[in-house]
Amino acid sequence: MKKTLRLSTLCLILITAPLFMLTMNAGAISPHHAYNNGYDDGYDDGYDDGYEDAMDDCPCPPKPPILGGFYGGLSLGYEGYQIKRNPWVLDDNIGSLNTHANGWNGRIFGGYGRYFSNNFYLGGEIFAGTSNANGKDSISTPGFQYNGKFSAGTSLGVSVLPGIKLMNGGPLLYGRLGYIDTQLKVNDWSGSSGSFSSQWTSGFNAGLGVEAPLFGKFSGRLEYDYINYSSFKNNGVTGSKNSPSDNRGSIDLIYHF
DSSP states (O other): OHHHHHHHHHHHHHHHHHHHHHHHHHHOOHHHHHHHTTOSSSOOOOOOOSSHHHHSOOOOOOOOOOOOOEEEEEEEEEEEEEEEEEEEEEEEEEEOEEEEEEEEEEEEEEEEEEETTTTTEEEEEEEEEEOOOOOEEEESSSOOEEEEEEEEEEEEEEEEEEEESSSTOOOEEEEEEEEEEEEEEEEEEEEEEEEEEEEEEEEEEEEEEEEEEEEEEEEEEEEEEEEOOEEEOOOOSSEEEEEEEEEEEEEEEEEEE
C-alpha cells in the first residue's frame, strides 16, 4: 500500500512540474515584448534603442542663402542694333535703310539689393560697358554711290531691378527698368563728300532676367534687354538721320559682399 502511494505521488510530481514551468514561462513577458504590445508595469529598466538621441543629434539641413546687400560683377553679352537710317546727299533724301550692327558687349557693374518677406526683391544698379557692334549699308544708282557705317562704343547706365524669388533657395526672377547713355558713331559718304558723327545718345532700357546662387557668395544671371534710343542726326553735305534700338543677351557673374 505504501509502495503504491509513493509511486502515485511521484507520477503526480512528474506530470505537474512541466505544467507549472510552462505556466511561469508564459506569464513572464520581456520588457521589449511588453513595450511593443503597449504593456507598462511602471518599471524603467534603462532600455534605450538610441532612436530619440539620434533624432536630437541629427542637424537640420542649412537654409539656402538669400543673397542680398551690396554686390559687384562682370557681364558678357552679344547685342544686335537695328537702325532706321535716312541718308541724304546734297540735302536730297536718297532713300530709307534698315541697318544691322552686331557685336560683343562687356560690362562691369555694382549695386545694392534687398529682400522683403524673403520673397520680394528690389535693387539698384549702375554699370559701365563697351561694345564692338558695327554694321554697314550702301545705296547704288547709275548716278552715284552712297556708303554708310554705324558702330557703338562706351555705355553708362543706371537701373532699378524689381523681382520675386520663385521658391526658398531657388532662383530670382527680376525685371530691369533703366536709363542708358551710349556713344554711337555714324559715317556717311558719297564720292568725295562725307561726314562723321560721334555723340552720346540716351535710351530707355527694359529687361528680364533670372539669377541663381552658384557657390558661396557667388551667383549667376541670364538676362535679355531691349533698349530704345533717341533719334540723332549726322549733319553734313552727305549725312543721315538715325533711329537706333538694341537687343542684348548676357550672362553675368556676381559676387555678394
